[in-house]
Amino acid sequence: MTQRVYNFSAGPAVLPESVLATAQRELMALPGAGASILEISHRSKTFREIIEAAEANLRTLLAIGDEYAVLFLQGGSRLQFSMIPMNLLTPERPSADYLLAGSWGKHAFKEAGKFGPIQIAWDGADSSYSRLPNTADLQLNSKAAYFHYTSNETIQGIQFATEPEVGDVPLVCDASSDFLHRPTPIDRYGLLYACAQKNAGPAGVTIVIVRKDLLDRSREDLPIYLNYKVQADAGSLMNTAPTFAIYIVRLVTEWLLHDIGGLENMYRQNQEKAQLLYDAIDNSGDFYQGHARLQDRSLMNVAFRLPADDLTGQFLAQAGDRGLTSLAGHRSVGGIRASIYNAMPQAGVEALRDFMLEFKESNG
Amino acid sequence: MTQRVYNFSAGPAVLPESVLATAQRELMALPGAGASILEISHRSKTFREIIEAAEANLRTLLAIGDEYAVLFLQGGSRLQFSMIPMNLLTPERPSADYLLAGSWGKHAFKEAGKFGPIQIAWDGADSSYSRLPNTADLQLNSKAAYFHYTSNETIQGIQFATEPEVGDVPLVCDASSDFLHRPTPIDRYGLLYACAQKNAGPAGVTIVIVRKDLLDRSREDLPIYLNYKVQADAGSLMNTAPTFAIYIVRLVTEWLLHDIGGLENMYRQNQEKAQLLYDAIDNSGDFYQGHARLQDRSLMNVAFRLPADDLTGQFLAQAGDRGLTSLAGHRSVGGIRASIYNAMPQAGVEALRDFMLEFKESNG
Numbered sequence: 025m026t027q028r029v030y031n032f033s034a035g036p037a038v039l040p041e042s043v044l045a046t047a048q049r050e051l052m053a054l055p056g057a058g059a060s061i062l063e064i065s066h067r068s069k070t071f072r073e074i075i076e077a078a079e080a081n082l083r084t085l086l087a088i089g090d091e092y093a094v095l096f097l098q099g100g101s102r103l104q105f106s107m108i109p110m111n112l113l114t115p116e117r118p119s120a121d122y123l124l125a126g127s128w129g130k131h132a133f134k135e136a137g138k139f140g141p142i143q144i145a146w147d148g149a150d151s152s153y154s155r156l157p158n159t160a161d162l163q164l165n166s167k168a169a170y171f172h173y174t175s176n177e178t179i180q181g182i183q184f185a186t187e188p189e190v191g192d193v194p195l196v197c198d199a200s201s202d203f204l205h206r207p208t209p210i211d212r213y214g215l216l217y218a219c220a221q222k223n224a225g226p227a228g229v230t231i232v233i234v235r236k237d238l239l240d241r242s243r244e245d246l247p248i249y250l251n252y253k254v255q256a257d258a259g260s261l262m263n264t265a266p267t268f269a270i271y272i273v274r275l276v277t278e279w280l281l282h283d284i285g286g287l288e289n290m291y292r293q294n295q296e297k298a299q300l301l302y303d304a305i306d307n308s309g310d311f312y313q314g315h316a317r318l319q320d321r322s323l324m325n326v327a328f329r330l331p332a333d334d335l336t337g338q339f340l341a342q343a344g345d346r347g348l349t350s351l352a353g354h355r356s357v358g359g360i361r362a363s364i365y366n367a368m369p370q371a372g373v374e375a376l377r378d379f380m381l382e383f384k385e386s387n388g
Numbered sequence: 389m390t391q392r393v394y395n396f397s398a399g400p401a402v403l404p405e406s407v408l409a410t411a412q413r414e415l416m417a418l419p420g421a422g423a424s425i426l427e428i429s430h431r432s433k434t435f436r437e438i439i440e441a442a443e444a445n446l447r448t449l450l451a452i453g454d455e456y457a458v459l460f461l462q463g464g465s466r467l468q469f470s471m472i473p474m475n476l477l478t479p480e481r482p483s484a485d486y487l488l489a490g491s492w493g494k495h496a497f498k499e500a501g502k503f504g505p506i507q508i509a510w511d512g513a514d515s516s517y518s519r520l521p522n523t524a525d526l527q528l529n530s531k532a533a534y535f536h537y538t539s540n541e542t543i544q545g546i547q548f549a550t551e552p553e554v555g556d557v558p559l560v561c562d563a564s565s566d567f568l569h570r571p572t573p574i575d576r577y578g579l580l581y582a583c584a585q586k587n588a589g590p591a592g593v594t595i596v597i598v599r600k601d602l603l604d605r606s607r608e609d610l611p612i613y614l615n616y617k618v619q620a621d622a623g624s625l626m627n628t629a630p631t632f633a634i635y636i637v638r639l640v641t642e643w644l645l646h647d648i649g650g651l652e653n654m655y656r657q658n659q660e661k662a663q664l665l666y667d668a669i670d671n672s673g674d675f676y677q678g679h680a681r682l683q684d685r686s687l688m689n690v691a692f693r694l695p696a697d698d699l700t701g702q703f704l705a706q707a708g709d710r711g712l713t714s715l716a717g718h719r720s721v722g723g724i725r726a727s728i729y730n731a732m733p734q735a736g737v738e739a740l741r742d743f744m745l746e747f748k749e750s751n752g
Contacts, residue, residue, distance in 0.1 A: 027417070033427065036428060037427060039427055041416075044415060051411055052392065052409070053392050058395070058711065060408050062636065063395055063401060063590075065397045098462035098464070098467075098630070099467075100462070100627045102613050106612060227430065227629065228592045228631070228633060247467070248470060249463050249466050250611070263464045264399065264591045265591065266633070267590070268590050269630070349423070350432070
């Protein structure tokens with residue numbers, strides 16, 4: 025078998041080895057089915073049990089109430105950027121508020137503008153998206169159809185530790201890059217969505233948790249695949265669901281429940297892992313410079329710079345030689361980005377921390 | 389390992405065992421990558437090589453010219469039912485012609501009606517969708533933005549052996565259930581699309597082959613994921629592609645090229661396989677009754693009925709006992725449906741044929 029590296033990719037990202045091992049073992053034939061998960065009908069009893077288990081696991085992990093629907097959709101968060109305004113804006117409430125904390129919030133805002141007069145509740149551009157707003161900073165419109173924010177910005181490495189306070193307007197969250205990283209009070213949200221390929225599974229499925237009363241806003245003339253009400257009424261099986269990706273979500277959520285022991289434990293591990301890297305940055309005498317303001321730093325994506333660009337190249341090359349891969353910062357910001365999602369083991373983070381200390385020793 | 393059955397599912401459907409074996413072997417780590425295909429970035433060199441190989445294989449198999457773009461999208465054919473009118477209807481040509489040869493053509497037509505005054509070029513309702521039209525039967529509108537048809541109707545088991553003649557109007561085809569089953573003259577088409585989960589891969593990716601001049605019709609105000617031009621300009625990597633599903637498409641297309649030896653060979657095998665079952669039907673003295681008119685019968689989905697509904701139940705139960713599974717007809721039509729896509733081995737079809745002969749002997 026090819027040796028596995030420590031993969032710090034921002035997404036698609038590392039998965040638990042035990043999940044991969046199960047998927048590998050079952051790939052020729054699911055136990056009792058006589059066929060691969062890649063081959064069975066989305067309407068078969070076997071697959072229905074899989075999608076129901078995936079949903080049940082998510083409901084347990086996040087304590088999702090019956091007043092919410094859980095959808096498994098395709099198209100990634102990009103399609104949600106369109107679906108949210110298409111479904112949630114109404115003639116009575118044609119506008120929505122968007123908080124721009126980084127690159128993904130800006131993408132969501134730009135797309136929403138096609139569907140209504142969207143307003144900016146706050147924009148972190150002045151700080152190069154290195155800090156988050158206080159509640160008093162937000163420009164709230166009480167007539168907004170919803171308030172949209174991105175809970176973790178992967179490119180800037182900035183993350184909300186708690187939900188923003190937005191009054192009675194439904195809170196909508198792109199949680200793509202920190203979904204399931206901690207217990208989350210779903211009842212604070214009107215809609216929360218996440219593509220799976222960071223913390224929940226592989227690319228190809230996006231999870232949408234939506235309060236059922238909001239489904240009444242979906243107009244019948246929407247493109248059928250983009251209609252939340254149609255998707256909810258059909259239990260995400262209006263058409264052929266991405267069966268394999270949902271199967272992996274089931275395995276990952278089982279790992280969270282049974283191997284990790286729930287999201288409180290996951291959160292503690294994530295805090296410990298991030299602290300290892302932030303300590304290395306903070307104790308480096310400014311050799312490593314973090315991007316985000318201290319209290320807004322992400323537990324998922326640790327973004328930092330080195331004193332010179334040629335050092336960045338050396339850092340990446342030497343890290344790669346040690347099997348520490350996919351550490352280049354996003355092309356729009358450069359530097360280093362270590363994505364340390366749920367499935368990145370502590371040993372991987374320690375190996376990176378050790379390398380950071382040595383590299384600074386040799387080059388500082 | 390769990391024993392594998394002969395899986396006659398209409399989709400997701402059987403895949404070549406050698407493809408499953410490769411995917412299984414590589415699931416923990418792609419050779420040289422140190423990480424699973426489920427974990428690597430869609431922008432990594434490794435994945436770019438995979439998507440480029442998948443596209444190159446398709447271009448070779450179908451002799452697709454440079455004047456066509458090949459897209460790998462999510463959302464299934466259902467999303468194409470919306471994307472096609474959203475992208476291809478124009479203010480100058482606000483209507484399109486739809487040929488309704490079965491259930492899927494009707495679904496496509498119904499969805500398109502949300503976006504313009506769509507016209508029916510022909511409707512097989514009078515024959516319960518058991519036959520296809522002649523060219524003279526088609527009501528063609530020379531001002532149509534495009535002409536849409538479904539090349540194979542999985543539920544009715546009816547299939548076009550050649551392209552309908554529609555003049556200069558761009559021909560658009562839902563080839564979901566017979567894609568890659570024979571050489572196809574792509575230059576006859578403006579756009580041809582297929583969800584992968586019958587002949588090309590697993591659920592979760594849809595292949596769209598579109599003539600590049602038609603991309604100019606895509607308006608900038610479309611939902612970004614639904615814009616063919618945006619997707620083509622980005623090489624299907626505007627956002628995170630369904631990486632695993634595309635990897636399987638690469639493996640399936642390699643199997644077609646190297647193990648099967650191209651689509652001429654595949655077509656011959658498909659004709660031979662279908663003939664085994666149609667002979668069993670035709671020689672059964674009306675014990676088995678095929679749905680489709682003889683010259684319109686599908687090579688992919690063999691749909692037939694038994695003399696009585698209780699016999700259908702017995703047939704399904706006894707077939708299941710022999711490892712011949714997923715043979716129930718679609719719930720809308722009942723009876724038996726044997727889907728014998730590219731990857732169904734001749735041995736599986738022979739086993740079904742043998743069972744059909746025995747069952748008739750015992751019950752006829």
